[in-house]
Amino acid sequence: MNRFGMMSCEEAIGVGRRAAVVLGVLGLGLGGCSDAGGSGDQGAGMFPTTQQPTQPPNNAGAPPQGMTGDMGQMPPGNVPTAPPVTNPGDDATAGTGSMDAVDMVDMVDMVDPGPAPAGDPTGWNDPGPGPFEEVPEDQVGEVCKMDIDLLRSNFWNNGAVFRYGKLCYASGSISGPYQVFSVTKTVAGTVMGAAYWDTRENAERMLPSDPISDWGGAGSTLISEYAGMVTSGRFAYDTLGTNLARTGAPMEHSLSQGSVSGATSLAQVRDNLFDKLGVGGSWGTGSWGTGANISLEDMGRIGIALAHNGWWNGEQVIDPDWVYWMQHPHWENLNTSYGMYTWLNHRGNATGIGGTGSASGAGPSGGDPCAPAAVWQRYPHPPSDASDCNPAAGNSCEQTYDTGVFSAQGLGGQFIVGHRGLDLVMVARSYSGQGGPQGMWDSVRPAVVALDPMFMGDEAGFCEAYGNGDYAPDMIVEPVQPDMQ
Numbered sequence: 001m002n003r004f005g006m007m008s009c010e011e012a013i014g015v016g017r018r019a020a021v022v023l024g025v026l027g028l029g030l031g032g033c034s035d036a037g038g039s040g041d042q043g044a045g046m047f048p049t050t051q052q053p054t055q056p057p058n059n060a061g062a063p064p065q066g067m068t069g070d071m072g073q074m075p076p077g078n079v080p081t082a083p084p085v086t087n088p089g090d091d092a093t094a095g096t097g098s099m100d101a102v103d104m105v106d107m108v109d110m111v112d113p114g115p116a117p118a119g120d121p122t123g124w125n126d127p128g129p130g131p132f133e134e135v136p137e138d139q140v141g142e143v144c145k146m147d148i149d150l151l152r153s154n155f156w157n158n159g160a161v162f163r164y165g166k167l168c169y170a171s172g173s174i175s176g177p178y179q180v181f182s183v184t185k186t187v188a189g190t191v192m193g194a195a196y197w198d199t200r201e202n203a204e205r206m207l208p209s210d211p212i213s214d215w216g217g218a219g220s221t222l223i224s225e226y227a228g229m230v231t232s233g234r235f236a237y238d239t240l241g242t243n244l245a246r247t248g249a250p251m252e253h254s255l256s257q258g259s260v261s262g263a264t265s266l267a268q269v270r271d272n273l274f275d276k277l278g279v280g281g282s283w284g285t286g287s288w289g290t291g292a293n294i295s296l297e298d299m300g301r302i303g304i305a306l307a308h309n310g311w312w313n314g315e316q317v318i319d320p321d322w323v324y325w326m327q328h329p330h331w332e333n334l335n336t337s338y339g340m341y342t343w344l345n346h347r348g349n350a351t352g353i354g355g356t357g358s359a360s361g362a363g364p365s366g367g368d369p370c371a372p373a374a375v376w377q378r379y380p381h382p383p384s385d386a387s388d389c390n391p392a393a394g395n396s397c398e399q400t401y402d403t404g405v406f407s408a409q410g411l412g413g414q415f416i417v418g419h420r421g422l423d424l425v426m427v428a429r430s431y432s433g434q435g436g437p438q439g440m441w442d443s444v445r446p447a448v449v450a451l452d453p454m455f456m457g458d459e460a461g462f463c464e465a466y467g468n469g470d471y472a473p474d475m476i477v478e479p480v481q482p483d484m485q
Helices: 009-015 019-027 100-112 137-144 150-153 181-197 221-227 249-256 264-276 296-307 319-324 434-449 459-467
Strands: 158-161 167-172 408-410 415-420 425-429
Touching: 019 425, 100 319, 137 167, 150 167, 150 434, 167 296, 167 408, 181 249, 181 264, 181 296, 181 319, 249 264, 264 296, 296 408, 296 415, 296 425, 319 425, 408 434, 415 434, 425 434, 434 459
Parallel strands: none
Antiparallel strands: 158 167, 158 425, 408 415, 415 425
């Protein structure tokens, strides 16, 4: 029998890509099998090979609810140390830590930091409609798994970071509503997602791939074209929200055919949603490009709800399919950095507000390399006929987890940024000229990596794994790509 680290290529390939990732964590090789993990280099560059994963003290940051003994769905902080393995019956390997292929599969199941494809959403935490209680600074490390000294020293003025549904750190006032400009677009899209959920029992529901004429509008333009800012076959930033607003009437037409709550208008859906989320600000349903007046705390609530697939306070409040559509590009051949009502991290071929990949909105031309890109699980997907995520040369669509980073962005530096794989949301006010979502992540990331149970301060290793979509330690429920037929 081959020993762990001396497996045949057939055995290693059979274990699969996730096994290869974990082998890299443990510093153990695949014997150069290029198909086992896509690298052929014993997992190097994916995870650190000299450090053993350890369990942080006091189960740092683990959400308490809904967790079971399924090692594929361990709460944050419960990545166990790999135990020594001996083979007493084999003198040549006894006490050396060698394992056979069967042992290796068992070890993969034990240390894999990611969740199974399905999970229990009750493991997510949020404040419900009540107020956030900021985590005391001396408990941020234990509760939020972030180094408070690094967080404090790198943080921006007027902002907040939330992790595991808790307010972990804030700078300036976060409770007063103010004009958030184009963050309004994502607020509107979130209310639309609540309306879509409200129509879930209808015989027919409005789909983003439907022509607007199917739902009382005029013309053959698809609803996702308006929601994705596509005009005449190109991406055109909808500053005033004129085309985004065209999606509202079809949704109300859908609501008029029946809704679970009895709501027949977006205003009623908005009020119901804001009450459940505890949002104290306002958005007039006639203003889709700008006009929402909400606080940084409100922005955090909306960001957490979107990061949690629309789950809040023990119930689904936003349709998970709609959340998925918001957080994935619909027209990869035109813009890889925009979904519906929401900006996305990408791997090139993006178009920003000004029409280029490096312009405001899209961020750097190749996206943030230390954050996962928004990539569909399967291609093609309606309404796009793209065969892949349309990456720039040298980039890949391959990923283990579907955890692309999303953001809402408003004039003058108003931001909501969601990192679903880390259960982390950042918000900022007047954060102009400081790098946008990537700049915010650059400021917070050292505090996260310092206490990450797998990487323990190894920022290069963390960025390689997390940025490639191969590390999602806090994704309790992996989203399921919806059909749009």
